[in-house]
Amino acid sequence: MTVVEPFGLSVRDQALEADVQAGLAAVEEGLLAACKSDVPFITEAAQHLVKAGGKRFRPLLVMLAAQFGDPYAPGVVPSAVVVELTHLATLYHDDVMDEAEVRRGVDSANARWGNSLAVLTGDFLFSRASRILADLGPEAVRIQSEAFERLVTGQILETAGPRDGRDPIDHYLDVLAGKTGSLVAVSGRYGALMSGADEQVVEILTHYGERLGIAFQLADDVLDITSDSHESGKTPGTDLREGIATLPVLHLRARAAATGSPEDVELCRMLDGDLTDDALLAEVLRKLRVHPALEQARRDTVRYAEEARTTLAPLPSCTAKDALVALCDAVVHRAG
Numbered sequence: 621m622t623v624v625e626p627f628g629l630s631v632r633d634q635a636l637e638a639d640v641q642a643g644l645a646a647v648e649e650g651l652l653a654a655c656k657s658d659v660p661f662i663t664e665a666a667q668h669l670v671k672a673g674g675k676r677f678r679p680l681l682v683m684l685a686a687q688f689g690d691p692y693a694p695g696v697v698p699s700a701v702v703v704e705l706t707h708l709a710t711l712y713h714d715d716v717m718d719e720a721e722v723r724r725g726v727d728s729a730n731a732r733w734g735n736s737l738a739v740l741t742g743d744f745l746f747s748r749a750s751r752i753l754a755d756l757g758p759e760a761v762r763i764q765s766e767a768f769e770r771l772v773t774g775q776i777l778e779t780a781g782p783r784d785g786r787d788p789i790d791h792y793l794d795v796l797a798g799k800t801g802s803l804v805a806v807s808g809r810y811g812a813l814m815s816g817a818d819e820q821v822v823e824i825l826t827h828y829g830e831r832l833g834i835a836f837q838l839a840d841d842v843l844d845i846t847s848d849s850h851e852s853g854k855t856p857g858t859d860l861r862e863g864i865a866t867l868p869v870l871h872l873r874a875r876a877a878a879t880g881s882p883e884d885v886e887l888c889r890m891l892d893g894d895l896t897d898d899a900l901l902a903e904v905l906r907k908l909r910v911h912p913a914l915e916q917a918r919r920d921t922v923r924y925a926e927e928a929r930t931t932l933a934p935l936p937s938c939t940a941k942d943a944l945v946a947l948c949d950a951v952v953h954r955a956g
Contacts, residue, residue: 633939636687636939636940636943639683639687639691640680640683640684640943643679643682643683643686643691643696643697643700644676644679644680644683646697647676647679647682647697647700647701647704648670648676650697650698650700650701651670651701651704651705651708652667652670654701654705654745654748654749654751654752655667655670655745655748657744662741662744665729665733665737665738665741665744666741666744666745666748668726668729668732668741669708669711669712669723669726669729670708672723672726674708676704677804677836678700678703678704678707678803678804678807679700679701679703679704679807680947681804681807681808681811681829681832681947682696682699682700682703682807682808682810682811682814683696683700683811684811684940684943684944684947685807685808685809685810685811685812685815685817685825685829686811686812686814686815686817687815687938687939687940688812688815688817688818688821688825688935688938688940689812689814689815689816689817689821690815690816691815693814693815693816695756695760695810695814696810696811696814696815698752698755698756699756699760699810699811699813699814700807700810700811701749701752702749702752702753702756702760702764702810703803703806703807703810705745705746705748705749705752706745706746706749706764706768706803707803708742708745709742709743709745709746709749710742710771710803711723711742712729712730712738712739712741712742712745713738713739713742715728715729715730715731715738716730716735716738716739717779721855729741749764756814759813760810760813760814763806763809763810763813764806767802767803767805767806768802770797770798770802771798771799771802771803772798773798774794774795774796774797774798774799774800774802775795775798775799777791777794777795777798778792778795778799788865788870788873788874789867789870789871789874792865792866792867792870793834796833796834796837796838797830797833797834799837800833800834800836800837801829801830801831801833801834801837802830802833803833804829804830804832804833804836805826805827805829805830805833806826806829807829808825808826808828808829809822809825809826809829811825812825812826820934821935824931824932824934824935827931828928828931828932828944829928831924831925831927831928831931832924832925832928832947832948832951834924835921835922835924835925835928835948835951835952836951836954838867838917838920838921838924838955839921839951839952839954839955840954841859841866841867841868841917842868842914842917842918842921842954842955843954843955844856844857844858844859844860844866845857845860845868845905845908845909845914846909846914856905857895857901857904857905860891860895860901860904860905861895861896861901863895866917867917867920868908868911868913868914868916868917869891869908869913871912871913871914871916871917872884872887872888872891872908872911872913873888875912875913876888887904887907887908887911890903890904890907891904917955918955921951921952921955922952922955925948925949925951925952926948928948929945929948932944932945
């Protein structure tokens with residue numbers, strides 16, 4: 621048994637491991653090439669997060685999905701570059717919106733160069749992704765445009781908040797389906813589609829990707845509370861400090877409203893306080909780490925990962941399917 625990054629994903633077949641490793645190496649080269657500009661500063665800014673590393677979760681899914689067709693088909697690696705470029709571009713924009721100072725263990729682009737240049741660099745990456753897409757054909761462009769619409773819609777819904785009478789938790793899960801699930805779904809779709817897999821396989825891997833993407837983000841919600849900077853690549857409590865109501869916080873607020881527990885009400889009050897105060901943030905993190913709301917968020921993560929796993933049932937047994945199942949386990953493991 622060998623191990624392929626990210627997540628230390630276990631792969632029990634040397635040929636599959638070689639294909640995945642070679643594919644991810646080609647994606648890395650493609651990312652650096654796509655980020656190059658005749659203007660040296662643009663190259664530096666665009667490659668900033670590429671060189672910082674990252675899990676390459678989406679390209680990995682493209683490579684595994686391609687195993688159900690021809691993994692060496694010419695569109696596989698470029699489509700993986702497209703999804704990762706799109707993801708990277710959204711990180712530049714997200715960090716501006718969240719006023720984040722750290723990303724992947726390094727200064728965020730906005731912290732280093734300012735908001736305007738960070739936004740424009742994200743736009744540059746979108747443009748490079750579009751250039752690659754143009755060579756993959758109109759169907760690939762349509763898939764990407766629909767996913768990007770869902771991604772932006774999810775971001776808008778998150779910013780606007782739930783409408784009156786809407787359950788905040790249901791609203792949040794819809795946001796995640798758009799913001800995160802849509803692009804992970806495209807990763808599964810591109811890998812299967814570009815490799816020439818059967819239409820049913822394409823649909824299965826698309827649905828698998830969406831459920832897995834939501835589980836992945838929910839695991840990140842848990843990690844924002846439980847991890848340290850070394851593990852997560854960003855400062856613990858970043859989402860809390862920026863006032864982002866992640867799933868553990870939403871479960872806490874629902875519990876406080878339902879029970880009126882003085883301890884829960886007080887913790888909600890602390891969350892609404894000035895969390896730029898390091899001491900207050902540390903106290904909030906300490907309380908959340910032992911709160912039932914965090915365990916509920918973990919259970920939700922497991923539920924979505926299990927839904928992703930169940931989606932795979934109709935696929936033929938093979939080492940690639942085993943790896944996709946293991947990816948569900950790896951995502952859950954991240955949430956503890």
